[in-house]
Amino acid sequence: MSVERGLLIVLSGPSGVGKGTIRKALFERENHNFSYSISMTTRNMRQGEEDGKDYYFVSKEEFLKRIDEGKFLEHAEFVGNYYGTPLDKVTEQMDKGKEVVLEIEVDGAMQVKKKMPESILIFILPPTKNALYERLKGRGTESEDVILKRIERSNLELGYAKNYDYVVVNDEVDKAVDKIIEIINAEHCKTNRFLDNYLEKINEK
């Protein structure tokens, strides 16, 4: 019996919903086999950054060549620089049985679903409309104007939730993480993922 393939988990959600906190708490859970994916970028390496650790740093020419060759699971341009998730690195981790977690924007998530329909798309929802405002305000890093713009964008982003496989409300981080773990465990019980491997295994015995 070959090792059971890991899943690709995509987490998205509006600004201020607490995706980063959830992802961090997810990786702290025991008995799980999560793996980050390192992005590739054309932006300049900053002091203290390491190639292959913070990002894979490549030239714009190299990046565009890789887009043409279909080597990205998803990619985007942001203020003149390209960012993308290398497909081969992700499948390599999955083949080793790791659950690869991507925390990306809705646009990237839609690219992932198209390229790898078996990926699991989870949209994190705020418990109330006010929660986003309070969280962004609480950070104290942005002006009221910027916060209101982000909230407006968040409301737009909520409209994309319907394209995701699952939605999880972040009322408490631990509960949200429990739900994500349950989703992952349930997905591993899906007949199309598990049955062939099982039949192979019991026929070996």
Add this chain to the structure above:
Amino acid sequence: MSVERGLLIVLSGPSGVGKGTIRKALFERENHNFSYSISMTTRNMRQGEEDGKDYYFVSKEEFLKRIDEGKFLEHAEFVGNYYGTPLDKVTEQMDKGKEVVLEIEVDGAMQVKKKMPESILIFILPPTKNALYERLKGRGTESEDVILKRIERSNLELGYAKNYDYVVVNDEVDKAVDKIIEIINAEHCKTNRFLDNYLEKINEK
């Protein structure tokens, strides 16, 4: 916000796999809202049985009329008697937020999926090929001949597992029950089940 609708969970699996034990353990779990479905039958009421508790007892004429009217989620004939799951009783429980659990044969499960595509079909698998034989033998109630016939049938039944949504290996009852609970919780996070209710809720606040 209306109450979140319960799920219809269908459990099947080969003879001797331990479905009954799993169902019993499932109902003993706390913080869950499981509900049995009482079957309808044309067989005679036995001493000590109660109408509406053990079964709904009806005449054959009444049963056949109900089949014609599409009032069963699934039904079957067994040694001259009819048995069926009344659709209205199941949806009534689900509307109250109960998770209705049906432990039925593969043929009935296929009828349920056709009639109610949103139902969750779970097939219980033995940990090894020998496990079924040992469990049936351990009961000490059947001859070697009967056991071998049931094993043969079980192997046939395993072939139906591919038509189920999920498969769960019964290596340990508690672990199998954990997995079923995880499947139920994950299914409640499915976007098409949860999102509309959520959007309704946060817009009320």
